[in-house]
Amino acid sequence: MIVPVILSGGAGTRLWPVSRSAYPKPFMRMGDGQSLLYKTLDRALRLADGGTVLTVTGRDYYFLTRDEYANHPDADLDKLPFLLEPVGRNTAPAVVLAALHALEHCGADATLLILPADHLIRDLDAFVADAQRAAALAEDGWLVTFGMPPSSPETGFGYIRMGAEIAGREGREVAAFVEKPDRETAERYLAAGDHVWNSGMFCFRADALIAAAEKTCPDVLAAARACHASESGQSSPVEFAREAFLAQPDISIDYAIMERAKRVAVVPARFDWSDIGSWKAISDMDAETDSAGNRVQGQAIIVESENCYIQSDSRMVAAVGVKNLVIVDTGDAVLVADRERSQQVKIVVDRLRKDNHQAASFHKTVHRPWGSYTILEDGEDCKVKRLTVKPGHVLSLQLHNRRSEHWTVVNGTAKVRIGEREFLLNANESAYIPMNTVHRLENPTARDIHLIEVQCGDYFGEDDIVRLEDRYGRVQSKV
Amino acid sequence: MIVPVILSGGAGTRLWPVSRSAYPKPFMRMGDGQSLLYKTLDRALRLADGGTVLTVTGRDYYFLTRDEYANHPDADLDKLPFLLEPVGRNTAPAVVLAALHALEHCGADATLLILPADHLIRDLDAFVADAQRAAALAEDGWLVTFGMPPSSPETGFGYIRMGAEIAGREGREVAAFVEKPDRETAERYLAAGDHVWNSGMFCFRADALIAAAEKTCPDVLAAARACHASESGQSSPVEFAREAFLAQPDISIDYAIMERAKRVAVVPARFDWSDIGSWKAISDMDAETDSAGNRVQGQAIIVESENCYIQSDSRMVAAVGVKNLVIVDTGDAVLVADRERSQQVKIVVDRLRKDNHQAASFHKTVHRPWGSYTILEDGEDCKVKRLTVKPGHVLSLQLHNRRSEHWTVVNGTAKVRIGEREFLLNANESAYIPMNTVHRLENPTARDIHLIEVQCGDYFGEDDIVRLEDRYGRVQSKV
Numbered sequence: 001m002i003v004p005v006i007l008s009g010g011a012g013t014r015l016w017p018v019s020r021s022a023y024p025k026p027f028m029r030m031g032d033g034q035s036l037l038y039k040t041l042d043r044a045l046r047l048a049d050g051g052t053v054l055t056v057t058g059r060d061y062y063f064l065t066r067d068e069y070a071n072h073p074d075a076d077l078d079k080l081p082f083l084l085e086p087v088g089r090n091t092a093p094a095v096v097l098a099a100l101h102a103l104e105h106c107g108a109d110a111t112l113l114i115l116p117a118d119h120l121i122r123d124l125d126a127f128v129a130d131a132q133r134a135a136a137l138a139e140d141g142w143l144v145t146f147g148m149p150p151s152s153p154e155t156g157f158g159y160i161r162m163g164a165e166i167a168g169r170e171g172r173e174v175a176a177f178v179e180k181p182d183r184e185t186a187e188r189y190l191a192a193g194d195h196v197w198n199s200g201m202f203c204f205r206a207d208a209l210i211a212a213a214e215k216t217c218p219d220v221l222a223a224a225r226a227c228h229a230s231e232s233g234q235s236s237p238v239e240f241a242r243e244a245f246l247a248q249p250d251i252s253i254d255y256a257i258m259e260r261a262k263r264v265a266v267v268p269a270r271f272d273w274s275d276i277g278s279w280k281a282i283s284d285m286d287a288e289t290d291s292a293g294n295r296v297q298g299q300a301i302i303v304e305s306e307n308c309y310i311q312s313d314s315r316m317v318a319a320v321g322v323k324n325l326v327i328v329d330t331g332d333a334v335l336v337a338d339r340e341r342s343q344q345v346k347i348v349v350d351r352l353r354k355d356n357h358q359a360a361s362f363h364k365t366v367h368r369p370w371g372s373y374t375i376l377e378d379g380e381d382c383k384v385k386r387l388t389v390k391p392g393h394v395l396s397l398q399l400h401n402r403r404s405e406h407w408t409v410v411n412g413t414a415k416v417r418i419g420e421r422e423f424l425l426n427a428n429e430s431a432y433i434p435m436n437t438v439h440r441l442e443n444p445t446a447r448d449i450h451l452i453e454v455q456c457g458d459y460f461g462e463d464d465i466v467r468l469e470d471r472y473g474r475v476q477s478k479v
Numbered sequence: 480m481i482v483p484v485i486l487s488g489g490a491g492t493r494l495w496p497v498s499r500s501a502y503p504k505p506f507m508r509m510g511d512g513q514s515l516l517y518k519t520l521d522r523a524l525r526l527a528d529g530g531t532v533l534t535v536t537g538r539d540y541y542f543l544t545r546d547e548y549a550n551h552p553d554a555d556l557d558k559l560p561f562l563l564e565p566v567g568r569n570t571a572p573a574v575v576l577a578a579l580h581a582l583e584h585c586g587a588d589a590t591l592l593i594l595p596a597d598h599l600i601r602d603l604d605a606f607v608a609d610a611q612r613a614a615a616l617a618e619d620g621w622l623v624t625f626g627m628p629p630s631s632p633e634t635g636f637g638y639i640r641m642g643a644e645i646a647g648r649e650g651r652e653v654a655a656f657v658e659k660p661d662r663e664t665a666e667r668y669l670a671a672g673d674h675v676w677n678s679g680m681f682c683f684r685a686d687a688l689i690a691a692a693e694k695t696c697p698d699v700l701a702a703a704r705a706c707h708a709s710e711s712g713q714s715s716p717v718e719f720a721r722e723a724f725l726a727q728p729d730i731s732i733d734y735a736i737m738e739r740a741k742r743v744a745v746v747p748a749r750f751d752w753s754d755i756g757s758w759k760a761i762s763d764m765d766a767e768t769d770s771a772g773n774r775v776q777g778q779a780i781i782v783e784s785e786n787c788y789i790q791s792d793s794r795m796v797a798a799v800g801v802k803n804l805v806i807v808d809t810g811d812a813v814l815v816a817d818r819e820r821s822q823q824v825k826i827v828v829d830r831l832r833k834d835n836h837q838a839a840s841f842h843k844t845v846h847r848p849w850g851s852y853t854i855l856e857d858g859e860d861c862k863v864k865r866l867t868v869k870p871g872h873v874l875s876l877q878l879h880n881r882r883s884e885h886w887t888v889v890n891g892t893a894k895v896r897i898g899e900r901e902f903l904l905n906a907n908e909s910a911y912i913p914m915n916t917v918h919r920l921e922n923p924t925a926r927d928i929h930l931i932e933v934q935c936g937d938y939f940g941e942d943d944i945v946r947l948e949d950r951y952g953r954v955q956s957k958v
Contacts, residue, residue, distance in 0.1 A: 316838045318812070319816070320820055377855050382890075384863060406885075
C-alpha cells in the first residue's frame, strides 16, 4: 500500500517577504488561492491507499497545517497523522522516523512516497502515473528517486546520472548522484541527456528504507529508533522527546542513504515540476502577461516598464520606466529585486534576523490555533489588532500585567468572559478588560467572528500574556 | 518696504506618492523635518520689512498652511495675511491680486518679492543678498526676475537671455525670455554663459506691476480689480467671490506681464536652487550615500545595488541587485521608478485619477483643521481610524446615518458630547456613539490627544457626515 509522507519544513527565505518563518513557503498561496501545502496534500490523496497520509512538520505549524488540510474536500483528518518535530531537522531523521511509524501503524507492506510540501506540479495525471511506476519499482525493493529532465543548464540543483534501464519496469538504475555543477558542466549534462535533476521526491518500501539505513547510516537509524521509542504514544499528533530528537544527526536523506545505498533507481518524470526556489521561478511560471511581458498579481500601475513581476496584497504599486524587476509587497514590507538575482533575497532575511527585525519571521497577520490577528497599529501609546476567531474556537484564559484591552465586535457574536462575568457580545458592542483581569474570548457560532482590539498601556509585547488555561497546550508557551 | 508674497499652489504630481492633491508638494518634508513651505516662510521672514508676508493659496490649504507657519518661532500669524483662491488658478491673477491687496493694506511703496512655496534654497545668506539687490532694482521701477546660472543643459526649464549690465546696480537687462529648449540648444546656452534658468521668483514694486499690467494685460487687471472688489472685507483670510475669481484669465505672470513688459531686469542668482521637480531632483541632492551611491531615508536593506534612492515612512524596503532606481514608500503606496525617467510619475497620477483611486489625492493620514486622522483599517464590516486632535480644537457637531462609532482615548483627555450628555473621556476609557446621534469631540487640553475610532455599519464614506455646527465653516462642505 502507498503511504504518502509530506515533509513540510524549511523557511523558504528566498521567497521573503511572502515566506517568513512563522508562515513559511508551504503556506504560500498560488494564483488560484491554493497553498503549496494544500496542493501537495491533494497530490498525496490521489495516491494514498486507504486515504492515509503522514505529515512530518514542525510543532509550530501543526494547527496551521491541519487548517490547510481541513479545507480539502477529500481529507479525513483522522487519517492524516502528524509527526511533530520539536525543532527543524534535516530530511534523514524525518524520513526514517516516518518509516518506523509506518511500519508500526500502517503495516509491513507500506510503500512510502516522500513529497516535499513546497513543490509545484501541475500535470497531476502524469504525476500519478509516474508515482505508480515508482511504487512498482519500490515493490521490487528499489529505492526510487524522481528525476526531472532538465529544461535549462541549472546550477542550483543536484543531478542524477542515469544508468541502465531496469528490465520490465519503466525506470533506470542510478549511475551516480552528482553535486550542483558549474555552468559548463550543467550545459554538458543538458546536451548529453543522461542527467536529470534530483527532485527530492522518493519512493520506497518502509522496510527497504530501514534495511538500507542499517547499512549506510546505522547511527541515524539507532538515533531514530530511540526517538521513535520516545513517542508520546498518541497516534496523532506524535510528539517526540526533545532530547531524543536532537540526538539525531543533522543529515539529508540523500547523503545518509540514497547516495550510499544499493539498488537505487530513478524514474524520469513526465510531469512538470518547480521547487519555487526563488521569485524568478514564480515570475517565470507561464501565465498571462501584458504586451511588454509584465505580470501583476494585485493592483499596480505600470508605465513604460518591461518584464516585471509585481505582486501586492492590497497596496498600490507603481512601476515607471523599469525592466526585469520583481516587486513584491506584503503590506508591511516591499521587495524590489532584479529578476535574475532574486536568489540573493536570502541575504535580506539574514540581515533582518541579525537585526532581530520582526519582518524576518512574522507577517502583519499572525496565525494562531484559534484564528489570526492583524496588527493595524503598533504605537507607543496603543496597539490595535483585528482579531478573527474561527467557529468553535477559544483563546486561552489569560490576563495581562501591563495593558488593558477594549474589544469591539464588528462581525458576528462572541462569548466573552471578563473576571467572573460571562456574556455574549454582539456586533457593534464593545467590552473593556482592565489590566490584571482574567478574560477569555470564544466563538460559539458556526462562522468566523471579527473584533477590533485596542490595547492601552505601556507595553504591548506578545510575552505579556499570562495563560491560565489553553485548549492548544500553550500554558507554558509565550505565544 | 519689502513684502514677500508666497505662492503656494500646484499639486506636484511628479512627486507622487508623497505629494498628493490633499497634501501637496509645499507640505513635503525634507530630511531635516522641515517642509518646503516652512522653509519658504523662513526665507520670506528674513526679508519682510515689519514681518508682513502675504500668502496666496487654495482655500483647502488654509488651515494646513497656518499650522505650518505657526511652527516658525518668528512668525506672527497676525502679520501673515492669506488670500484664498476658491480653485487653483494660474500665477498672473494670484500676483496681481496680491499687488492690489498690498497697495491697499501695506502702503504705496510696497515692493513685492514673489516666492513659490515649493522651491529649495540652502544658502540663505546669498539668497538674502540677491533679494536685496533685486529690491534695489525694483525701487528704481524695474520688474526683476531671478535667473539661475545653469549647471546642466536642462530642457525642463524656460531660459532668460541676459542683456546689458544695469549701471550702478548688480543686475542685467532681460534681452529675451526663451521657451524650454531642446537638448542641443540647452547645451549651447550652457556653453555661451549668457542664459540663465527662469526660476519663477520675482521682485517688483506693487505699483510698477500694476502699471505694467495696465499695458500688457488690461483684461487680467480688470478681472483682478473686480475680484479684489469682491473681497469679504476681512483682512485675513481674504476670500473672493467665486464667480469673480473664475472670471480671471488662466495665464501665468510670465506670459501675461514679464515677457511683454518694458524695463525687465534679471539678477543672476548666487544661491543654490532646486525646484524639486522630480524624484531625480531629490535623489540628486547632495547628501551622504553609501559607497555604491545609494541613499536611504527611513529603513531599507540594500543588497548589491547601486545609485538607488530609497525613501520609506515606516515599512521595510529591500533592494536586491538593482541600479539607478527611486523607491518611495508611503505606507499605502509604493513607487519604483528609473531615476532618469521619474518625470513620468505624473502619468501614474493621471491613471489613478482616471480610476478615481483614493491614492491620487489622499494619503493614509488626512489633515483636517482640527488635527488629522490615519486610516488603520478600511474593511467591509468596519473602518478604524487613529484621530489626533490639536490643543483647543474641536470637531464639528455631527451625526452619521449609516454607522455607529466606538471611541477609545489612548492619550490625553477628550471632551465628548453624545446626544445631550457632555463629559470628559480619559485615556483608556471608551465611549459609544450610536447611529443618528449628535456628537462632538473636543480637545480641552494644552497638548495633542489621540483616539482610536472603530466605525461599525455598512458604509464608511466621509460624505456620511451631517454637520450641524462647525468652527471651520464646513457646515455646507462634505469633508
